[in-house]
Amino acid sequence: MERVTLTTAAPEFYNDLCEVIRLFTGECAIGEEAGGALEVRHTVEGGEHVVRAGNAEARAALTPDTGDVLETKRLRKRAIKSAVYQAMKRLTGRKPPWGSLTGIRPTRLLYEQRAAGASEEEACQRLESLFDVDREKVELLRDIARVQDGMEGPGPNDLDVYVGIPFCRTRCSYCSFAATDLKHGAKLTEPYVQAVIREMHLVREELSTRRTRALYIGGGTPTALTCDQLARVMDAALECFPGAQEFTVEAGRPDTIDEEKLRMLRSRNVDRISLNPQTMNDETLRRVGRDHTAQDIRRAYARMRDMGFSVINMDLILALPGEGVDDVKRTLEAVAELAPDNLTVHTLAVKRAAALRSEGYAADEDAAQEMVALAARAARGMGLVPYYLYRQKYMAGNLENVGYCRPGAPSIYNVDIMEEIAPIAAFGAGAISKWLYPAARRIERAPNVKNIEQYIARVDEMAQRKRSLWSKGGCQGEEGEQAEEN
Ligand code: SF4
Known part of the structure; x- marks a missing residue:
């Protein structure tokens, strides 16, 4: 749809209402100017919210003042969103x-x-x-909550630590991360390694009374660094934040892994490792700009198993360009043969920064739904259970990403981050540290700059941002943004 005209008696929720409309229209321009291909109007009439979308109408009762400002606002927003949703559902006959x-x-x-x-x-x-x-x-x-209920939650003094390495061998066409390929970024790797090590050392003192719960080296592709560079980053993380219950490194692409690096990871007690094929179809791998084959994945996986990593995770992406349900089926069969301990199934989300977006790629929503259902059955067939889930904007079919695990082997880090139940100290370009204010249902963030050169030049300022965040840590007060709501 070209453009939607939206007017509302609650302009403070304008963006929220746009998101509801896009559940039905897909990505489209929405504004107040008259003359859109569809007109959606929210008014308050006779003690009710009334929403008209084209020739469809829905109503919702006004919500009461609960005496709690945030709660009253939340209920009001839900009522209006629900009315917009019902009107759009009636208009389109679709049910997300x-x-x-x-x-x-x-x-x-x-x-x-x-x-x-x-x-x-x-x-x-x-x-x-x-x-x-x-x-x-x-x-x-419900199944996810059952697994999470069985996990030990973070203590009041616990902290997760993330170190981001924003380099990859080549750039995937669906990538929206601030990662750079080595062809353009190789000269930055060494200054970056020195900067991220410096950033950790600059804040370690402030966090010395905290207990590190999970340590996660992610990216990008951390193993795109040389073995020596990655070892130095890991040694700094282990020195500054010792005692993690769980230590994960993303070795996302097999073309960055060799025996020397795997040995180095094991020698530092990495117990979890990710190897991310995304698909096991060579043609798709080429099409999306990944410089490896399915056979490379098999070889890398076998090496990881031989080296004794206790949990190997594999990431898949459904609805990649050119892939149909049969391609996904073949990928799932190939993955089942490998039998990973964790499997993370993403539905493609083509965000603004992705090259695929400029190519105008849009996944078939019905096929995406079928793929998601197929993957869920396949994961269960591999003996895995779902343990965390999140959704993103621009996802094919408005679906979801689901992490599956062998019973007893969920990733603490993934649950902490997705459920936002533990503070996180995050290092590196684009990394976002978070402090939680559970009583006030608030979260305060300290983001690092995304641009790698800027990050290197301003690393002391990034450390200072974090120090300011922690220095308010005892507060249960009013800072921070309100935790996300539906
Ligand atoms: S491996 Fe991941 S971070 Fe690197 S280019 Fe591909 S999608 Fe982006």
Whole structure:
């Protein structure tokens, strides 16, 4: 759709209402100027919210003042979003799988209902009735919550540590990260390594009373660094933040892994490693700019197994360009033969910074849904259970990303980050540190600059941003932005 005209009596929720409309229209321009291909109008009439979308109409009761400003605002936003959703659903005759939910973390809503006293089944039913979520998705959330319930949560003094290495051998066409390929960025790797080590040392003192819960070296592709460079980064992380219960390194692409690097990782007690094929079809790998084959993945996987990494994760992306349901089926069969301990199934999200976006690629939504269902069945067939889930903007079919694990082998880091239940000290270009204010349901962030050269030049300032964040850490007050809501 070219352009939608949206007017609302609640302009403070304008962006939220746009997100609901895009559940039905896909990415499109939305503004207040008259003359859009579709007109959506929200008014308050006779004590009700009234939403008209084209010739469809939906109404919602005004919500009461609860006496709690945030809660009152939340309920009001939900009522208006729900009315827009119902009007769009009537107009289009379409039913998005996640109903009116537009947030990244739908598990939150299940926990919210349980916290309000609902049993597991009551909480599930409320997600269906309040937000029109498909039963199958609600059951997925329920299964995830069961796994998370069995995990030990973070203590009040716990902290996760992330170190980002924004280099890759080549750039994938769907990539929206601030990662640079080695052809253009090789000269930056050494100054970057020195900068990130400096950043960790600059803040270690402030965090010395904290217990490191999970240490995660991600990217980019950390193993795109030389063995010596990566070893220095890891040694600095282990020195500054010792005692992690879990240590993960992303070795995302097989063309960056050799025996020397794997030995170095094992010698530093890395117990989790990621090898991310995305697809096991060579033609697709070439098409999306990945400089390796499925056979390279098999070889790298066998090496990792031989070296004794206790958990190997594999990432897949569904709805890649040129791939149909049969391609995904072949990939899942190939992955099942390898039997990874964790499997992360992403649905392609073509974000603004991705090359694919400028090529105008749009996935077939029905096929994407079928692929997601196929992957869920395949993961369970491999003996894996879902343990975390998140959604993103621009996802094919408004679907989801799901992390599956062998029972007993979920990643603490992934759950902490996705559920936002532990503070994180994050180092490197584009890394975002977070401090939580649970009582006020708020989160404060300290983002590092994304540009690698800027990061190197301004690393002391990045460390200072973090120090300022921690120095307010005892506060349960009003700083920070409100945690995301649906
Ligand atoms: S491996 Fe990941 S970070 Fe690197 S270019 Fe591909 S998608 Fe981007």
